[in-house]
Amino acid sequence: NRRIVLNSRPHGAPSPDNFRLDTTELPKPTDGQMLLRTVYLSLDPYMRGRMSDAPSYAAPVELGEVMVGGTVCQVEQSFHPEFAVGDWVLANTGWQDYAVSDGQGVIPLGRNLEHPARSLGVLGMPGFTAYMGLLDIGQPKPRETVVVAAATGAVGSAVGQIAKLKGCRVVGVAGGPKKCKAAVETFGFDACIDHYASDFDQQLADACSSGIDVYFESVGGKVFDAVLPLLNVKARIPVCGLIAHYNDTALPEGPDRLPLLMQTFLIRRIKAQGFIIFDDYGPRYGEFLAEMTEWVKSGKVKSIEDVVEGLENAPNAFIGLLEGKNFGKLAVHVG
Template identity: 50%
Template sequence: MATYKRVVLASRPQGHVVPQNFRLEEVPVPALKEGELLVRNHYLSLDPYMRMRMEDVKSYAAPQAIGDTMVGGTVGEVVESKNPKFAAGDKVRGMFGWSEMGVSQGGGLVRLDTTDVPLSAYLGAVGMPGMTAWYGLTQINQPKEGETVVVSAASGAVGSVVGQLAKLRGCRAVGIAGGKEKCDYVVNELGFDACVDYKAGNLKENLAQATPDGIDGLFENVGGEIFDACLARMNPFGRVALCGMIAGYDGDPMPVYNMRYLLTMRLTLRGFIVSEHMDLWPQGLKELRELVAGGKLKFRESVAQGLEAAPEAFIGMLKGKNFGKQLVKLI
């Protein structure tokens, strides 16, 4: 294989992301230097945070540079190695981005055991999304047995794990998702106690019915109207893990009118970036891996085929078209 494909950021979005913001390139496979290894990526992870990285604004991470390979998590196989810590055939997780191949000196790469956990799961339930769910729930929501935990985007890669972990801790888990199919999956397959369809047009009323005892822990992925409705249902001293605001990532307005509940209900609200808490990853990933391997943590994947499909799959994910973890299969 003399060349491989990658997708670079061609321009910054003006409002909603469009395919023209990306460019597909073919580049030569580099010759390895001592200490380097070459990875053939099998799967690429598409995640909402990538949308924020496309903007040239102040954030927790530097903006994606124009002309650079789009950022993203990958799993794949070492095909050549001049690094004594890795051998050809090793399965690894890294951050090679929207690219079929990648070269590394080994830093940041994690060797993976696929004996009882599929390779793709290391980008989902046993990867960054799973750890995001685990951290936000255990460290910020801090649920106690019998409490009610609500999670928006409940059928997605993060939200689906939050609810299942909450159930395992003896909580009432309530999801919010878009459409009957997703809500049925959240309740019937994932085991949530209830799921509110925000597209049904009765968000406030349906949320009140699903949370008769109020909300103790809110895991917020969406923002806007959904966040606003949940704030009005919070119990005194409730905890809000602010993970994402996907409703506003494309520049859409996200009015929130119920901020007074932060005061009147004495709420704790904390935003977090899971990559800033690497000290807890071994603990969280151990639990997640054991649960997936034992069949106690379920997950679903939406898989686009081929790197060329990544831009449209990413745009679709931002609009909620994916069901579960959005991946791109590269091989």
């Protein structure tokens, strides 16, 4: 059983030596348990938080422990009454080939699963995040302008497409021309602005000539700086993530812009709300999955999966995720 453990804690951006590949004996399930074989491992930005021991909403991974992560697995051996050999399941077995499970928190995915990696993306945690963050906190209304950061990513691509289904005008922000093209041509955004462009702020302002009613925040940094002056009265900001800051080791230099932020919020009566998807919305997973499954089946919501081959390549793929190297939902095909 190969597994990738946390070798050391990163200071700033993670590097390959923060991870270690080791091999253990195959774990043996006993009564009421099953052996799960990882087929796909999800790589997600929150894992950067788990590598750090700074206070957060979830406990850190301890040094020498297996990195946490959502997985799509097949049941390899079963002494569990509700799971049979060959069943597909959604689990949380982390960065390893095999794990024993007692079925707690394991979601059955049936006997035949055509697109396993989708259950880690549009039909899994990131899709759920997009759905609840946009609809419950963003409250988009027809003809409003919705701006989506990290627009071609697992969460952002779903946010933009749901906003289109709700009749909004949708403007994405993404890194580079290839991603911007996909946002418009594959995901149906009305426009998408490249945050690497030297006149990014101006381009965003031009694309949002009626201002911004909902800003789905996943990035922070210069993207938020460009959004702030464009926010309309009564704008809503689901604060989903701040990936541009996950590797920060201190607050940025420069003038204190907190007064500008609070003044804008006050004068324009802006509502910003953070959320942690399963903590805040766990009981509504079924509702999300039913509606999103219909949208995906009917082609109303599309997805791109960026699949990396081999567990041993997970660390570098994860490091790349924090640099924008992924194109779509990042997952590892373990075996």
